[in-house]
Each structure stands twice: as structure tokens, then as C-alpha cells.
Amino acid sequence: MLDFVQQLVSGVALGCVYGLIALGFVLVYKATEVVNFAQGDLMMLGGFFAFTFIGMMGLNYWVGFAGAVAAMALFGMLAERVVVRPILGYPQFSIIMATIGLGYFLRSIAGMIWGTDDLKIETPFSQGVLRIGSLVLAYDKLSVIAATMILCTLLWLFFNKTTLGTAMRASSENMLAAYYMGIPVKRVVSIVWAISAAVATCAGVLLAPITFIHSNVGLVLGLKAFPAAVLGGFGSIPGAVVGGVLIGVIESMAGFYLPEGWKDVAPYVVLLAVLLLKPEGLFGHHVRKKV
Amino acid sequence: MRFLFKTDYEDDIKLFPHSGYWVSYGVLLALLLIAPYVLSSYLMSQLVFVCIYAIVGVALLILTGFTGQASLGHAAFLAIGAYTAAYLQTYNVPFPVYFLAAGLLTGIIGAMVGFPALRLTGIYLVIATISFALIVEEILARWESVTHGNEGMRVKTLSLLGVAVPRDSPTFYYLCLAVLVLTIVGTLNLLRSPTGRAFVAIRDSETAARSMGVNVALYKVKSFAISAAITGFAGVLFAHKLSFISPEMFTLQLSIEFIIVILIGGAFSLHGAVLGAIFIVMIDPFLTYLKDDMPGMIAGIAAAFGAGPATAGDIQSKVAAFASLNGLKGAIYGIIIVLFVLFEPLGLYGRWLKIKLFFQLFPLYKRATFKRQKIYVKSERNR
Numbered sequence: 001m002l003d004f005v006q007q008l009v010s011g012v013a014l015g016c017v018y019g020l021i022a023l024g025f026v027l028v029y030k031a032t033e034v035v036n037f038a039q040g041d042l043m044m045l046g047g048f049f050a051f052t053f054i055g056m057m058g059l060n061y062w063v064g065f066a067g068a069v070a071a072m073a074l075f076g077m078l079a080e081r082v083v084v085r086p087i088l089g090y091p092q093f094s095i096i097m098a099t100i101g102l103g104y105f106l107r108s109i110a111g112m113i114w115g116t117d118d119l120k121i122e123t124p125f126s127q128g129v130l131r132i133g134s135l136v137l138a139y140d141k142l143s144v145i146a147a148t149m150i151l152c153t154l155l156w157l158f159f160n161k162t163t164l165g166t167a168m169r170a171s172s173e174n175m176l177a178a179y180y181m182g183i184p185v186k187r188v189v190s191i192v193w194a195i196s197a198a199v200a201t202c203a204g205v206l207l208a209p210i211t212f213i214h215s216n217v218g219l220v221l222g223l224k225a226f227p228a229a230v231l232g233g234f235g236s237i238p239g240a241v242v243g244g245v246l247i248g249v250i251e252s253m254a255g256f257y258l259p260e261g262w263k264d265v266a267p268y269v270v271l272l273a274v275l276l277l278k279p280e281g282l283f284g285h286h287v288r289k290k291v
Numbered sequence: 292m293r294f295l296f297k298t299d300y301e302d303d304i305k306l307f308p309h310s311g312y313w314v315s316y317g318v319l320l321a322l323l324l325i326a327p328y329v330l331s332s333y334l335m336s337q338l339v340f341v342c343i344y345a346i347v348g349v350a351l352l353i354l355t356g357f358t359g360q361a362s363l364g365h366a367a368f369l370a371i372g373a374y375t376a377a378y379l380q381t382y383n384v385p386f387p388v389y390f391l392a393a394g395l396l397t398g399i400i401g402a403m404v405g406f407p408a409l410r411l412t413g414i415y416l417v418i419a420t421i422s423f424a425l426i427v428e429e430i431l432a433r434w435e436s437v438t439h440g441n442e443g444m445r446v447k448t449l450s451l452l453g454v455a456v457p458r459d460s461p462t463f464y465y466l467c468l469a470v471l472v473l474t475i476v477g478t479l480n481l482l483r484s485p486t487g488r489a490f491v492a493i494r495d496s497e498t499a500a501r502s503m504g505v506n507v508a509l510y511k512v513k514s515f516a517i518s519a520a521i522t523g524f525a526g527v528l529f530a531h532k533l534s535f536i537s538p539e540m541f542t543l544q545l546s547i548e549f550i551i552v553i554l555i556g557g558a559f560s561l562h563g564a565v566l567g568a569i570f571i572v573m574i575d576p577f578l579t580y581l582k583d584d585m586p587g588m589i590a591g592i593a594a595a596f597g598a599g600p601a602t603a604g605d606i607q608s609k610v611a612a613f614a615s616l617n618g619l620k621g622a623i624y625g626i627i628i629v630l631f632v633l634f635e636p637l638g639l640y641g642r643w644l645k646i647k648l649f650f651q652l653f654p655l656y657k658r659a660t661f662k663r664q665k666i667y668v669k670s671e672r673n674r
Binding site: 112269271 | 410414419426429432433543551621625627629632636
């Protein structure tokens with residue numbers, strides 16, 4: 001029983017990691033109906049920025065963290081301006097390819113600048129564990145869980161309660177109509193890329209003690225976070241976190257109880273099963289088309 | 292400029308609309324046939340890969356370009372074809388039999404993937420096909436009694452009617468070329484048949500297709516099966532060309548490469564698959580060539596502009612150091628993809644059409660002909 005609970009808890013912690021990255025996917029998709037395949041690489045880049053500020057320039061952890069988030073928000077805007085803006089309104093497929101290209105570019109550039117070694121950031125949560133009875137949970141994982149919950153709540157409030165959030169939802173529904181209603185669509189898209197790059201950076205910095213920072217970390221984790229976002233129904237913010245936690249729990253349970261090899265596949269098997277029964281994901285909603 | 296005067300439907304669906312096609316394709320075929328006697332063995336080997344990639348490109352075009360169903364799982368179909376060939380070969384099954392068996396098995400598996408994919412659209416379909424590919428990859432690594440797991444499988448030399456066909460012989464190239472040509476002709480015929488028309492109708496609007504009486508489910512599954520089967524055939528050739536296969540050759544990376552093939556080639560015409568395949572396969576030798584020769588060339592240019600020998604040498608070593616940086620290839624790859632999407636959404640074949648039209652209309656060509664009209668997004672969630 002204790003094994004089960006311990007696996008559950010570490011699964012939830014792992015799942016929050018995925019959820020945190022999945023949030024970035026969902027944000028961009030929710031506002032622009034674009035799937036950003038470079039999301040994981042933005043996260044990786046955020047980690048490297050934080051490493052530069054904290055590890056190389058010796059800034060205070062929190063100052064470096066904030067600096068990395070701000071720098072990456074600007075970088076997100078830049079990426080949007082260069083790669084996405086010119087093809088805004090093209091078929092989804094083109095934009096997916098453009099972001100895949102962006103991902104390639106960022107990965108190799110990061111490899112050239114920061115080298116190919118695993119880097120590590122000293123964080124206030126690096127040491128120590130929380131013990132509840134005989135359960136053990138490291139502080140660095142706890143910080144990820146807390147950050148995921150906070151960011152999820154903030155973003156949910158932002159999308160559903162603020163004017164800017166409503167504008168984003170409107171422009172994803174129909175760009176032209178939103179423009180006619182006086183929404184500056186281009187600026188909205190630019191802002192959402194900034195936010196999603198900032199969220200990605202939070203993920204990158206918080207994950208640094210757990211996964212380390214190297215140029216392929218984004219690709220590896222992005223490939224896990226992507227099913228998490230889909231499982232939750234791509235356009236739903238709480239769905240991303242729930243999906244992430246589900247994937248994480250399934251992965252750690254499969255790793256513990258099932259024969260070797262299932263650990264990597266089980267999340268995808270479950271994903272396929274869910275998509276068979278609910279093609280729109282768990283929290284997505286089905287809309288019929290009028291002809 | 293030539294005006295084609297069409298008087299009936301037969302004129303509209305002709306494979307060769309006018310005699311010029313016979314001439315140009317005849318010349319192309321003749322050039323391809325004499326290629327083994329002209330090109331170096333390295334280029335011939337690359338040409339075989341072009342054929343294999345083009346076959347997969349055509350397969351992917353049927354599914355993605357003409358039926359509108361995105362797939363990032365075609366590496367898995369290629370793997371199934373390759374492994375079927377390698378496995379049957381251990382039982383001394385003759386080539387024609389396992390070639391067809393690989394296509395058949397991959398086609399059946401493609402149909403099985405097609406069924407669950409019926410209800411999925413857009414991004415959900417993409418992730419479903421990625422999941423499928425990852426699961427296949429894991430099965431290949433774990434099912435050791437058949438696939439030998441991560442150790443991989445050795446593929447014996449192809450033997451056709453009792454004659455051995457080594458993987459770098461001209462005969463093997465001719466075999467790949469023949470499969471490619473047959474695939475292209477077959478696909479062209481498919482696309483002008485009612486089935487092909489139904490595919491295109493589904494791509495343009497599923498609802499409209501359904502209301503015109505097209506059985507959407509049936510044709511989607513058909514499209515998946517045909518596309519997978521063709522990829523399976525390519526897989527057999529791929530296995531023979533590499534002569535050794537292991538699970539890590541068939542990763543998501545390869546699936547993405549196939550998508551890039553049709554994207555860079557142009558996802559609206561079969562020409563695109565071939566042009567894209569040439570591009571993807573040849574970019575590697577081209578970059579290597581640049582890496583070796585660029586530094587000398589740049590130093591030469593610098594010298595021509597009056598730089599002293601010391602400065603020129605300095606420049607040469609700096610450029611060489613830059614060119615041999617780790618991961619530069621990935622960056623160039625990324626830049627090329629982005630530039631293509633940004634500046635040539637119609638791909639290489641689109642560029643060719645533009646050049647052709649420019650000369651046909653000579654002083655009257657205007658850029659707006661190819662300009663995209665709709666530049667806003669309406670939600671695809673309500674499809």
C-alpha cells in the first residue's frame with residue numbers, strides 16, 4: 001500500500017512537470033489555434049537563460065529567475081514576429097512545420113552556445129525532503145507541483161475573467177470577426193507568445209534541478225507534455241494539468257507494476273484509448289458545424 | 292503559350308495532356324536510365340535513397356495532400372515493411388513474395404490505424420499517429436524473438452529470380468526506379484478515378500463530401516491503407532539498401548523528415564514528393580561540400596578584395612572553425628524549413644510553376660496570381 005501511495009505521489013510530481021509544459025502548448029493553441037512544436041525548446045532556452053544569469057553571472061536565484069522570464073517573454077515575442085506573424089492565417093499545418101523548424105534551430109543554437117554537457121542550477125529547493133509519515137517528497141518536486149497549481153489558476157483566471165483573455169478566446173474563434181470588433185489581433189497573438197514563453201521558462205527553471213539543462217531536454221519532455229495537453233482536450237487549461245498528472249501517474253505506475261518497456265509506452269496506449277472513446281480529449285467540447 | 296482545348300471528360304483526365312509531356316518525361320526517363328554509367332557510386336547511392344524517399348513521399352501525399360489526414364507516423368509503416376521483409380527472408384521466402392507480403396501487411400495495419408483515426412481531426416490525429424509510431428518503435432525493440440530487439444537485424448542481399456542483386460548495383464537502382472515509377476503512375480490513375488476524387492472531396496470539406504454521397508469513413512480507411520501499403524513497399528527497399536535495420540532508425544525524426552519532403556516539395560502535386568525527396572537526400576552531401584570548400588572560397592574572395600595573405604588565412608581558419616561547429620547542420624535545417632514555410636508555401640514545385648508561368652506570360656506575369664486570398668483564421672474546431 002505504501003508503495004502504491006509513494007508511486008502515486010511521485011507520479012503526480014512527474015505529471016505536474018508535464019502539465020507545466022503542456023500549459024504552454026494550450027495557451028498558444030487557445031489563443032491562436034496554432035500548435036507550437038517549439039514549446040519544449042522554448043523551455044530549454046529558458047533554462048539556459050536562467051543558467052546564464054544565475055550560474056555564470058552569479059545573480060540571486062530569484063532575480064535570475066525573473067530576468068530569465070522577462071528575457072524569454074521578449075524572445076517569445078521576437079519568435080512570433082519572425083516566424084508566426086508572416087504566416088498567420090495559413091493552414092495549421094504550415095505553422096506546425098514552421099515551429100518544428102524553429103525547434104531545430106533553437107536546439108542546435110543552444111548546443112553551440114552552451115555546449116552539450118548537462119548543466120545544473122543551484123536552487124533554494126535543491127536539498128531537503130518533506131516527510132509525511134513514511135512518505136518522502138523532495139522539495140524540488142514540491143516546488144514544481146506548487147508552481148503548476150499557481151500558474152494554472154492564474155492562467156485560468158486570466159483567460160476567463162480578464163478582457164485580454166476574452167479577446168484571446170475571441171480571436172481564436174474567428175480572427176476576422178475579432179478584428180472587426182476592435183481587437184488588435186496581431187498584438188494579442190504577440191502577447192500570448194510572450195506569456196507562453198514565460199510559462200515555458202518557469203517550467204525550465206523549476207525543472208533544472210530534476211532533469212538538468214541540456215539542448216535536448218525540451219524535445220524529450222515536450223514529447224511527453226504534448227500527449228498530456230491532448231489528453232486534457234487541447235484547449236483547456238485545467239485539462240492540461242489534469243492530463244499531465246494522468247500521464248505522470250500512468251507512467252510511474254506502469255514503471256513499477258508492469259514489465260520493463262511498458263513505462264514509455266503506457267501513456268501513449270492510454271492516450272489512444274481515450275481518443276478512441278472521446279476524440280476531443282477529456283475536457284474538450286464537441287462542436288457541430290453548420291453548413 | 293499553349294492552349295489546351297478540352298471537349299470531353301476524357302480530355303480532362305488524360306495522364307499526358309499534350310505531346311510535350313511525352314518528350315519531357317521521355318528525356319527524364321532516359322537520363323535516369325543512363326545515370327548509373329555517368330554518376331559516381333556515392334551519388335548513385337544517394338539516388339536510390341531519393342527513389343525510396345520519393346515513394347514514401349507519394350504515399351504521404353495520398354494521405355496528407357489529397358485526403359487531408361495529417362500523419363506523423365509514417366516511419367512506423369516503413370519499419371513494418373522493412374521488418375516484414377527481414378523476417379520473411381530468414382525463412383528463405385523469395386523476394387516477390389515478401390515484397391508483396393510486406394505491402395499487404397502494412398496496408399492491413401494502416402487500415403487498422405485508419406479506423407480509430409476516423410473520428411479524429413487535426414492535432415488529435417497528429418498525436419494519435421505519433422503515439423502509434425512510438426508504440427511500434429517500442430514493440431520492435433521488445434519483441435526479440437522476431438525483431439532481435441535493439442541488436443537489429445541483418446538483411447541478406449536481395450535475390451531476384453535466382454540472381455543476386457547487391458545493394459549498390461545498377462540493377463538495384465533500376466528496381467527502386469521501377470517501383471517509384473509504378474507507384475507514381477498507379478497513384479495518378481488512382482487520383483483520376485472515383486476513389487481519388489472522393490479523397491479530394493474529403494480533404495476540401497468532409498461535410499460537403501458526405502452530403503454528396505461520399506462514404507467518408509470508407510474512403511478515409513482506404514486512404515490510410517493505400518498510403519501505408521506503399522510505404523511498406525518502400526520499407527522493403529529501404530531495408531535492402533541499408534542491409535541492417537534496428538528500431539532506432541525508425542524514429543519520430545524520420546516521420547518528420549517525410550513530412551518535410553512533401554512540404555518542401557509542394558503538398559498539392561506528385562511532383563512535389565520527388566522534388567522534396569531530392570532536396571532532403573541531397574542536402575546532406577551539399578552541406579558537407581560547403582563545409583569543406585566554403586572556407587577556401589571565402590578566403591579567396593577576401594584576397595580578391597585586397598586582404599593580405601595573413602588576413603585571408605586568418606579568415607579561412609575562422610570560417611572553417613565555424614563550419615565545423617557541432618550542430619550547425621541542425622540550425623541550417625531549421626532555417627531552411629522556416630524559410631520555405633514563410634516564403635514558398637507552395638514548395639519547390641510551386642516555385643517551378645511560377646517560373647514556368649513567368650516565361651509563358653513573359654511581360655505580363657504578375658505576382659498576385661499566386662497570392663493567398665484568405666489571410667485570417669477561422670476556428671477549425673467547428674469543422
